[in-house]
Amino acid sequence: MGWSWQIAKVRGIDVKIHATFVFALIWGALIWGGGRPEGWLYGAFLTIVLFAVVLAHEFGHAIAAQRYGIKVQDIVLLPIGGVARLNRMPDKPVQELVVALAGPAVNLVIGLALAPVLLYGIALRMQAGDGIGLPAIAQPGFFNLVAFLVVINLSLLVFNMLPAFPMDGGRVLRALLALKLPYARATNVAAVVGRSLAIGFGVFGLFTGNLGLALVAMFVFFGAGAENQEVTQRESLRGLTVSEVIDNQAPVFAASLPAHTAFERLVRSPYASVAVVDEAGQFKGAVTRRGMQAQWLTGKRGTVDQFVEQVTPVQVECDSTLVAARERMAEAQASVAAVYCGNSFEGLLDFETIGRVIAMRQMGWRDGRGPVASEG
Ligand SMILES: [Zn+2]
Structure with a gap:
């Protein structure tokens, strides 16, 4: 991918960061910085924490793929998230299922591991008489940072498990269907489910004035089509040398x-x-x-x-x-x-x-x- 720089190499996988990532930093600084210059630095720090979590999620996919002998080209961090680029897709539905679930599983584990710490923090605040004592996640502080980590891990988990391509949930659904159906048919069905969901979210986004949601829905709608076409083409080549x-x-x-x-x-x-x-x-x-x-x-x-x-x-x-x-x-x-x-x-x-x-x-x-x- 052009315009990206390698920042690390882990388990033979190049970790790269795309030039446009700088926009994510600026966006994070402004959104989480709270309009004060001294907050901007902390906002940028939270963005880096968010992308570290995204990176961990991608490593979940990558390490699962490596276990099945699939070479991982690289992991690229983009402002919209991360992409682990595998040299090929797993051939067996069970392998695809494991590789697709491995990313969200990382978020689940981090979220669950930190939840007790967060609950302890909330209890402390309630004891101190700070009302319900929910942490302000964009403010500096230990328990606030823990709360931030729990929130982003759970959000990433829910978002990625939506049963629509190109989200992990779409692959999970396809893999489950492919246990019973031919691969191309399973992809067709998963693509229809994903597209219906995308239309639903798109309409909801437009009517509630949530343009961000409408945009994501559009991205999902076309993602489902591209995956469907790719698999249909690959299936039609099958069996030929x-x-x-x-x-x-x-x-x-x-x-x-x-x-x-x-x-x-x-x-x-x-x-x-x-x-x-x-x-x-x-x-x-x-x-x-x-x-x-x-x-x-x-x-x-x-x-x-x-x-x-x-x-x-x-x-x-x-x-x-x-x-x-x-x-x-x-x-x-x-x-x-x-x-x-x-x-x-x-x-x-x-x-x-x-x-x-x-x-x-x-x-x-x-x-x-x-x-x-x-x-x-
Ligand atoms: Zn993923």
């Missing part, structure tokens, strides 16, 4: 081919990307129609191998699954992957091909059986 979908008759360019000839062929060809190979047939890189055009416009000329994309394409094995290959490409933000069977270069896999396969599968295509009627 890379070698089943790449075109081994696709054209290749010899490295010494003049660039203008290559470009003209790309313009006339349906292929958006073409492999460039040397005399020995070794893969040198890929050229894309768009990439070649951009370089051509800067005045670059010569042979086609000079136009090979700077970023080396991701390499995938021909017998790896299409789902895994697509994940690798997305992770590396590469539009093309070079497919190898052992040491021999077999062809290119690009997102155009993957998109075509998804579209054909959704129309009922199953490999080796020709077109079949959709199973609905």
Whole structure:
């Protein structure tokens, strides 16, 4: 993620903070600072405490994921919260359930551990005759800070357990449904529940003038759609390997081919990307129609191998699954992957091909059986 800085590395996980986090600090200073300059510093301190709790929540997810052998790329703290980026999602519903619950569980444990301290503080104040003696959480003081921690942990717990994507509760609901239903169906149902909830909150927010709530509802509504689409696409790729979908008759360019000839062929060809190979047939890189055009416009000329994309394409094995290959490409933000069977270069896999396969599968295509009627 651009504009973020690493602040720590714990258990092999980079902890990063996004530049926009500074807005959260200012917001916290103003909201909790109570309009007095001397309060601003304490307001900023409370914001840091809040984000430390968010970080603990994300570590809950991350450590649970690591236990299932899932690599955690990093944890990024954004003004709206934290994100633990996992290299892949757990495949088994039970694992997804555990990973989704591990974050809120951290908040539950912190909240429960501090509750007795808070109750003791309240009792002390009542004894001192301070009325009901509820702590003022935005004021400096030991019991006030404990109260603040209890309140934010319980709020995070409740908010994250709302059964709507992209909240943890949405994943918990999907995982529970997936114990009985196929994964895609479970996601559909969970997405409908999440969207209904979001519409409810949105309408409530608008009618009560709570625009913040309406905004969160909108964010949840679109989050549910994105999750649903992602899973539907992934499911339609399931069961296919890379070698089943790449075109081994696709054209290749010899490295010494003049660039203008290559470009003209790309313009006339349906292929958006073409492999460039040397005399020995070794893969040198890929050229894309768009990439070649951009370089051509800067005045670059010569042979086609000079136009090979700077970023080396991701390499995938021909017998790896299409789902895994697509994940690798997305992770590396590469539009093309070079497919190898052992040491021999077999062809290119690009997102155009993957998109075509998804579209054909959704129309009922199953490999080796020709077109079949959709199973609905
Ligand atoms: Zn979470």
